[in-house]
Amino acid sequence: MRTKVFFVLILIFGYSEYGFAQNAPPVITVEGNQEFCGNAPMNIVTSVSITDADAGDTTLENVFIQISEGYTINQDLLVLNGIYPNITSSWLVQEGKLTLEGPASFTEFIDAISNVTFQTTQTNFTQDKSFSINLGDANYLPSTGHYYLYVSSDGITWTAARDAAENLDYFGLQGYLATLTSEEESTFAGEQSPGTGWIGASDVGVESTWRWETGPEAGTVFWMGTANGQPVNGEYSFWNNGEPNNFGNEDYAHITDPSIGNIGSWNDLPNAGDPAGPGNPYYPRGFFVEFGGMPGDPVVNLSASSIIITPKMTFDDTIVVCNEGEVSVNINANTDTVLWYETPSSTTLLNDGFTFSEFITTTTTYWVLPVFDGCVGGPRTPITVTVPDVPDANNISITQCDDSTQDGITSFNIDNAFELITGGIINNRIINYFEDVNLNNAINGSDYTNSSNPQIIYAQVIDILNGCANIAEVTLEVIVSSNGSSALIETCDDLVEDGFVFFDLSEANNQVLSGAPQNATVSYYETYDDASLELNGLPNAYFNTIQNEQTIYARINNGEACYRISEVLLRVKPLPNVNTIEEVYYCLNDFPETITLSGGIIDGIPNNYYYNWSTGETTMAIEINEIGSYSVVVTEPDGCANERTINVIASNVATIDNVEVEDVSANNSITILVSGEGEYDYSITSVNGPYQSSNTFTDVVPGIYTVYVRDIKNNCGVATENVSVIGYAKFFTPNNDGYNDTWKLMGISEQFQPNSKVFIFDRFGKLLYTLNSPIDAWDGTFKGNPLPASDYWFSATLEDGRTFKNHFTLKR
Structure with missing residues (x-):
């Protein structure tokens, strides 16, 4: 496999600049650290030099110029200006790379590089633009000083890619599968990788312990665990979402296909990757090689870099001036100054500097341009100062009932008047309350006790979207009046019988509204303070919170004003005292005899209780002789009823x-x-x-x-x-003392096994005695003569056919 891969790589890297020829590499140096003026095209260098130690080498095949750091895809662009008969240019947008194709002389390439310009449609800069000019195919990253190359090789395994990378050199620099130890390297690698590409990380040694296996970082552990793991010693990693996951024994890292997740992020795969298939993004397409940093590497100056410093600024984009007022806008920038204009194209300068202040009455937009010395153009950035209207704040009065002290001092819940104060606007409004017009002495609007009667407090209404505020006066007045008559609601307990039930509070309306104005309204509360503050109103279906008896409070309002507060007593009436569930047993062998089931009143047998049995009977007790469940509803004269269930369970003699x-x-x-x-x-x-x-x-x-x-x-x-x-004694003692004087089988009787036989032998097998009936027993003699103490044997045949043999001891 290695031979095949090496052959492919020879085809790819068989050019002299990869170190297979023994000539010295060319050297390039540039100058060009510049400040960016607006969005006009700008040369990337101010001077270029290309030399070669070999006097005969004066031409190059190509030059590669890349935006190596700070590249913004689809906005940044490199352009070759001028006409060069021996040089053509092409722009690769995915990598941000401009290729100058020769062959051409050093002089022609120097002239061409000097006329490459940078331009962009980007207006809000966050990074400077770094450019690498490379005389070889490998891409150069200024922040590491290393060279990088993506090698296409469909279906190559990780181990084959590792060996192939180590067999490459770049002008004497040792190749290895890339070790990506910074965000710049990962981004750089992702921009250059057209498909899945192996990198030098693996956890094949120890599962979920990821280390770099190649390059200067070989042996460095940088990640422990799977997707929920963590970096080791602050080492860099850039796993894709949900990776690594070791799905199917995945032990080798690769840069993901551009269609998967974040550009330049990593994933884990098996050594061979996924199998080939239409559009499979996990099928290996190549590997990413890094050159530089290895022991013994020569100094190679095939690349040079320059930088364009971009204007960068920050400012507060949420400035608000309520109604009207003085505004001061501050800008932090890396430029020498900031120019302020009224419109995007105005030539009239409003201000020159990092701060601008003026009095405004309406929403105003400033157009600002950060510039370095000598620059005047570029895209302007809008900064808008919003001037919203202040929120509505209406003066109102709140009337409240006095408490039990009747001294004109009581608690107010001013928050209940929120909508009246804000003009009905609820969303995006808050109110703060104060005791004086200068907004000192903040108070609690949900529970405030007045200090005089009447009293004015001040409500600050704030629009939370913009922070603007307005102030309203709130007049608090206490009506001194006596409480109304108490009301009573009684409800029978439920079957749980715990003193807690649902009450219908509307049953007290007629009682508490007696004597009140015709259009008065009533609401109910658990405490007097809640009623006074109109907090935590109770529903009509109210479940009491104090067992058996509880006092709540009815607040009667005449319009918006409090008229009076009355007590309402809630009383839970007990149910008839019965055993609600009972079990009794009926002996089936006694049928048809009956048993009595009682209504079960525990505290006596009052004659005025009513009984309704599930059998249809209405007496206090009934007679039954059938198994089943019987229930009876026991009702008191006042209507409270309880139900008793008696489960009659069958029993019987075994x-x-x-x-x-x-x-x-x-x-x-x-x-x-x-x-x-x-x-x-x-x-x-x-x-x-x-x-x-x-x-x-x-x-x-x-x-x-x-x-x-x-x-x-x-x-x-x-x-x-x-x-x-059935059994037998292990010994017997025939000494006529009345204990164990004879031996026989036990458990044999006229009822049980009466026709069993037992034959008794001495140890030589001589038959001594035969037991033929349940009452027969051996007395230890043979033909009337006592036998000596010894072990004797027997053979038993029971009437049921069982036979057994054993021995016993005769003791003298």
């Missing part, structure tokens, strides 16, 4: 479906399997227990048992069944 016995084992067990509607516990001891919730008993001693299953929900009864646990 049905024992099976008893599973694990016996003749080291850990005998009994498991009782039942069915039925009840909730059950279990015992194998006695009908009186003890009982357990588990239906399995372990470590059960062999013998005959009765199992007991008890209904614990409603005591519907106990089911029983006898079971046998």
Whole structure:
């Protein structure tokens, strides 16, 4: 692969200026740091020199002139002026580069370069214009002193591009995949890249740790993480939006295609990039090579640079003079002066300097031109001083009810009169309030207590769009009058029964308006202060905030003026005291017997309550014998009602479906399997227990048992069944002391396994005794003679067909 790429690059770079021939490169020097005068075309240099140490080298193939910094696409332009028989020019707008094509002599190129001019339609400059004049194909960036070249090579991998770049030199300068460590370099690279181009960054060593792998910066980590990561030690990076994202193991960086995101920004791709396809912007189109900065690089002066300093200025473009007044406009500029005109084309100079002041009565636009010494022309920039009208501010009076002290001093909410003061304008207006006409002693307009009756305060109305203000007088007057009669609203509690319900406040209207003027209006508030200030009015559907009883306040207005403030008592009436939800059990095995369901009054059985059952009955109690849900609405004589629900749940004595016995084992067990509607516990001891919730008993001693299953929900009864646990003693002691004198199988009875047989042997296999019935037992003798203490063996065959063998010990 490297051989193929190298062959392609030889075709591209096979010219002498790339260092494949051993002649010395030409040297160019220029002068031309100039100040820009207006928008007239301006030579980019004031002098040019091109020399070559090889006496025979006096011609060049081409010269490249580029706006390397500060380029504004589609506005800036370089033009070759004059006629040159051996030189033609072409302008590449994407890169901001003018190419002068030869071959021509040094003298002709010097003359041509001297007659290249810069022109622009840009009027508001933020950067100076830097120009690089290059005698080779590579582009020169003055801020780094390095040369750059985009190499087209469709489908090339990152590793092949890295090797190809390192096999290139530019007049002895070592090539490498570019390391873009500044905004200037990224912008410069983006302007020169016609498609996806590899650069020298990778995270193949450690995932999400991005470092420069090439050039003087090789090994420098500049980014940690994916798109939400961060730079390392302040190093520069220019990832595109949402990059890097390691989508599909992407470990290598490239400059994005011009159609993707920001010009010159970066993305991550796999080593081979994306596959070829129509218009695929992630298919590699080449790589970006940088020359310069490597150890041992020679000094190469193939490029020179010049600069045109552009006039730049800043100013306040939001100057406002309310109504009329003196205005002073200040400009900061890098020029020697600023010229002020009345129109874009006027020749009459209003002012010369960085500040201009005058008295104006209407909105005025000044046209300003920042100029260096010796300059008089250029585009003028408008600065507009706006003179808006002051906002309306109407004098008004506010009348307020006195508070409980009846002393003519109370609280006012002046903000309620906002629209009256502003003439109905709400948007873009604010009001500040003050106690004196000189706007001293600011006050709170939403809660202000007057100091005299009446009293004048001052409202400053401000238009927030332009800051202009006007002042109005607001007269505050307190009406001294006694409060009206109290009102009462009573409402039954709801089913939550917590003392909080919705009240319909309009039910108090007739009470609080009694004796008021005919057209009086009423509104309700939680506190007296709120009523006085008309703050936080309550809706008609009001949910009380104090449990059971709460006092609120009704404000009665006669027109805009307060007439009086009255108390309104809200009272929550309790519901009948019943158990709202209850569960009872009915034993299905008792059917058709009935049980009694009660209306459930907790504090007695008053005769004046009303009952309405879901069954249609209206008595305090009913008799039922069916499972289900029964409800009853209990109503007091005053209308408050509560609902009680009784869920009748089925219960029943258990049905024992099976008893599973694990016996003749080291850990005998009994498991009782039942069915039925009840909730059950279990015992194998006695009908009186003890009982357990588990239906399995372990470590059960062999013998005959009765199992007991008890209904614990409603005591519907106990089911029983006898079971046998078969086993045997590990030893017996036939000494006639009444304990363990004989040995036999346990759990055998006339009911359980009565036809079982047991054969007893000595250790030599001699049959000693046969047990043929449940009551038979061996006393440790053979033909009437006691046998010695020893281990003896047995073989058992149960009636159910099971057989087992084992041994036991006879102890003397």
